Every structure is written in C-alpha cells, then in structure tokens.
Amino acid sequence: METIRLGKTGMQVTRLGFGGIPIQRLTRDEAVAVVKKCLELGVAYIDTANAYTTSEENIGYAIAGQREKLILATKSEARTPELLEKHLQLSLQRLKTDYIDLFQLHNISDFKTLEAVLQPEGLISVLRKAQKSGIIKHIGITSHQIDVAQKAVQSDQFETIMFPLNFIASEAAESLLPLCRKHEVGFVGMKPMAGGMIENATAAIKYLLRFPDIVIIPGIQKIAEIEEIAQIFSGPRDLTPAEQAEMKRIKDALGSRFCHRCDYCQPCTTGIPISMVMSLKHFYKRLPSGMFFSEQIVSAIEKAAGCSDCGECEKRCPYHLPIRELLSEQVDWYRDLRSKYWQHGL
Numbered sequence: 001m002e003t004i005r006l007g008k009t010g011m012q013v014t015r016l017g018f019g020g021i022p023i024q025r026l027t028r029d030e031a032v033a034v035v036k037k038c039l040e041l042g043v044a045y046i047d048t049a050n051a052y053t054t055s056e057e058n059i060g061y062a063i064a065g066q067r068e069k070l071i072l073a074t075k076s077e078a079r080t081p082e083l084l085e086k087h088l089q090l091s092l093q094r095l096k097t098d099y100i101d102l103f104q105l106h107n108i109s110d111f112k113t114l115e116a117v118l119q120p121e122g123l124i125s126v127l128r129k130a131q132k133s134g135i136i137k138h139i140g141i142t143s144h145q146i147d148v149a150q151k152a153v154q155s156d157q158f159e160t161i162m163f164p165l166n167f168i169a170s171e172a173a174e175s176l177l178p179l180c181r182k183h184e185v186g187f188v189g190m191k192p193m194a195g196g197m198i199e200n201a202t203a204a205i206k207y208l209l210r211f212p213d214i215v216i217i218p219g220i221q222k223i224a225e226i227e228e229i230a231q232i233f234s235g236p237r238d239l240t241p242a243e244q245a246e247m248k249r250i251k252d253a254l255g256s257r258f259c260h261r262c263d264y265c266q267p268c269t270t271g272i273p274i275s276m277v278m279s280l281k282h283f284y285k286r287l288p289s290g291m292f293f294s295e296q297i298v299s300a301i302e303k304a305a306g307c308s309d310c311g312e313c314e315k316r317c318p319y320h321l322p323i324r325e326l327l328s329e330q331v332d333w334y335r336d337l338r339s340k341y342w343q344h345g346l
Contacts, residue, residue, distance in 0.1 A: 001042030001233070004213055007186025009138045009159045011101065013045045013071050013215055016233055019190065020048035020055040022221035024288050028058055035062035037223045039070075041230045047162075047188070047217050048095075049075040049106055050087040053288060056094035067097055073188075075104035075142060079113070081126045088130060102160060103127060104140035109148055109263065114155075117141075124157055142190070144261045144275075146171050153185050160186040165214070166194045167207040167247050169260045177211065187214045195282030197254060201225075203243045205232045257326065258319075265313035265323060272303045274313055274323060277330050284337070293338055305331045 003012045018038045023031040035046070035058070046063070048055045056074060063070055072095060076087035091100060105123055108114050117123045130136045140160035143149040149163050153176070161180060165172045169191070180187045189208060198204045201218075208216050220226045239247070259278035268274055277300050284292055291297075304327045313323045 001044065001230075004215070005186075006188075006215065007159055007180065008184040009102070009186055011071060011138070011186075014043055015215060016043055016229065017045035017047055017073075017188070017215050017217035018043050018226070019217040019219035020046065020059060021052055021287075022219045022285075023058055024053045024055050024291075025221060026058075028054070028061065031055075031058035032062040034220055034223055034226070035059055038220065038226050039063070039066060041226060043226070043230070044069060045071045045073065045215055045217070047073045049077075050091055051075075051077050051106065053291065056091055060094050060096040064096065071101045072097065073102035073104065073140070074100055075106035075140075077106040078123070079116070081121070081123060084123050084126045088126075088135065092135065099134060100136045102138045102140050103130070103136040104142050104160070104162060106142050107144065108141050108152065109143050109145040111148055111151065114148055114152055118155060118157060140186075140188070142188075145263055146176060149176055150179055153179050153183050156183060158185060160188055162188040162190050162217075164191040164194075164261070165189040165208065165211075166192050166198060166204060168194045168197065168251055168254055168258055171260070171262075173211065177214070181213070187211075189214045189216050192216050192218050194254075194258070195279065196285040197258060197282065198250060200243075200246055200250070201228055202232055203239065203247050203250075205229055206237055206239050206243065207247065209233075209237045257321070259321065259326070260319060262318065265317050269310050269312060270303065270306060270308050272307060272327065273300050274304075274327070276300055277304045278323070278326055280330055280334055289341060293341055297334075298338070301331055301334050304328075 001014045004015050006013045023034055046059060048059055074091045076084055078084035078087050105117055108117060127139045138159045141152050141158045142162035149161055152158055153161055163172045163176055177187055192208055193204050218229055259275055261275040263275050265274050307324060307327055309324060317323060
C-alpha cells in the first residue's frame with residue numbers, strides 16, 4: 001500500500017485509511033475480522049473516536065501484536081479540559097496502547113468553539129502537555145464547516161485537519177486543501193462516499209486519487225467493502241467516460257437534495273439542528289440502533305416537527321435546498337422507523 005507524508009507531522013502514512021464509525025454496528029468478532037482484513041491488505045492508518053461507542057475497544061483487540069506497524073488516530077468531542085483528559089485516558093485504555101499517533105479535537109465547527117480551544121488554558125493546552133509527555137505524538141482537528149476549518153489551518157496550531165471531501169461536496173478541494181499545503185497541515189479526507197449517498201465506490205475513490213497528498217478514510221463495515229476499495233487503489237486510476245457520466249448523474253440527482261452540513265442556514269429561529277436532522281439517513285447506516293433512537297436525536301426530530309415555516313434557513317442556504325420540505329420528510333421517515341423499531345426491534 002502506497003504511503004504519503006502527512007504534512008508537518010512527518011509521518012509516512014498509508015494513503016488509504018480505515019474509518020472506524022460503521023464497526024459500531026458489528027459484534028466484537030465481526031469488527032475484529034474487518035479490521036484485521038484491512039491490516040492484511042496493507043491499510044496502516046486507523047481512525048476512530050471516543051464517541052464511536054465500541055469502535056476503539058474493538059480496534060484495540062484487532063491490532064494486538066501489530067501496534068508498532070500502525071498509525072492510530074482517535075479524537076474527542078470534549079469541550080472542557082477535564083473531560084478531554086478523561087477521554088484521552090479512555091482511548092489509551094480501549095486501544096490497548098501507551099501512546100496515540102494522532103489525537104484530534106472532534107467536530108470543531110463554529111468560531112466560538114475554535115476560539116475556546118485555542119485559549120492558553122483551553123483544550124489545546126491539555127494536548128500540548130500530553131504531547132510533551134509522549135502520550136500523543138501529533139495534534140489534529142476535525143470540522144464540517146469550511147470557514148472554521150480554514151481559520152484552524154491558518155492558526156498553525158494543528159498538524160492535521162479532517163474534513164469532508166467527495167465529488168458531491170468538493171469545496172475543500174478548491175479552498176481548504178491549497179491552504180493546508182501552504183501551512184503544511186496534513187489533510188485527512190472523511191466521507192469519501194458522502195456518508196453513504198454515493199454507492200459507486202470506483203468513481204468515488206478515483207475522484208479522490210487525483211489528490212496525491214491526502215489520506216482517504218472510508219468507513220468500513222464489511223470485508224467486501226475494503227477488498228473492493230483496495231482493488232481500486234491497485235487498478236487504473238483515470239476516470240472512464242462512463243464513470244464521469246455516472247458522477248454527473250449522481251451529482252444532478254442529489255444536487256437539490258443533499259445537505260453539505262455547512263450550517264450557513266443557522267441560526268434557526270426555533271432552534272432546529274437542521275444539518276443534523278437532514279443527515280439522519282446517513283447516520284442510520286453507520287450508528288448502532290441505541291444511538292440512532294437516543295433522546296438527543298428524538299429531541300432534534302421533535303424540534304423539526306415544530307418548524308415555524310419562516311423560511312429564513314432557505315434564504316441563507318448557499319445550495320438553495322428546499323429545507324422545510326426536506327425536514328418534513330425526515331420527520332415522517334424517522335417517526336415511522338422509530339415506531340417499527342419499538343414494535344418489532346428492527
């Protein structure tokens with residue numbers, strides 16, 4: 001498996017990584033088998049997070065005896081130094097390791113949170129301390145909002161950034177990736193399949209292979225998935241006319257229905273977490289049922305059901321999405337699914 005230099009970290013990492021969200025849905029034995037197949041195929045960049053329930057722990061079992069061959073990346077959504085320290089120790093314990101190669105602050109997607117992170121006594125200070133002690137080797141950040149991500153890169157406080165990049169949501173290629181190159185910040189491309197919206201893996205991966213200096217981390221749930229993607233890496237990389245036509249068809253079909261999670265629609269006058277509700281079908285493919293039908297998501301759905309129909313979000317949306325219509329569809333779909341879950345245990 002080919003490797004690249006991950007920005008100023010200096011680490012040589014495999015260009016194809018493993019995204020650890022979907023294995024939450026598997027039993028331990030199933031999850032371990034998937035991770036081991038990735039290692040067998042040469043994938044040596046493993047990404048997970050504290051928030052991914054069983055993911056870290058199952059990865060820890062799967063990599064036993066192979067730790068030194070791997071780059072382990074995990075992350076925390078903690079917003080206080082105390083909780084961040086707790087998450088760091090939990091990650092070490094679950095992954096069965098005494099150090100983490102890349103520790104990332106998870107989902108920093110608004111300026112207020114980024115500013116708090118960068119305060120002298122903020123979250124960055126916890127990671128600097130851990131870095132000096134050798135518990136973590138490098139510090140990164142993840143985000144879903146392009147302007148926040150740009151500011152994070154320009155701060156020169158992070159060695160890597162993880163951001164969505166695929167042929168539907170390609171904004172990062174135009175503005176964020178060039179900035180990363182200028183500041184020597186390693187780029188980790190999440191959601192290469194647009195959170196499950198793209199089913200043509202060949203077109204999705206070939207599109208990303210045009211960027212020679214990024215790590216691609218598809219979320220993997222089945223052995224067949226990683227085998228298919230690894231084969232794409234070893235085959236011809238130029239997009240065929242048929243694949244280009246398929247990409248255009250997918251983009252045209254999703255163009256007016258696909259939430260890019262930029263959050264320019266916010267703030268909602270009634271407090272609806274619009275991008276979260278709009279992305280529920282993506283989450284359904286990746287999260288365990290217990291998380292998907294949690295109080296947090298139920299609460300978001302009830303807020304969406306109470307939409308005031310003011311239309312302010314649609315005026316601000318740069319992609320001109322029919323947000324009110326899409327929210328209503330999501331509410332109906334989720335309520336129906338939740339009813340079936342409680343009645344029949346989906």
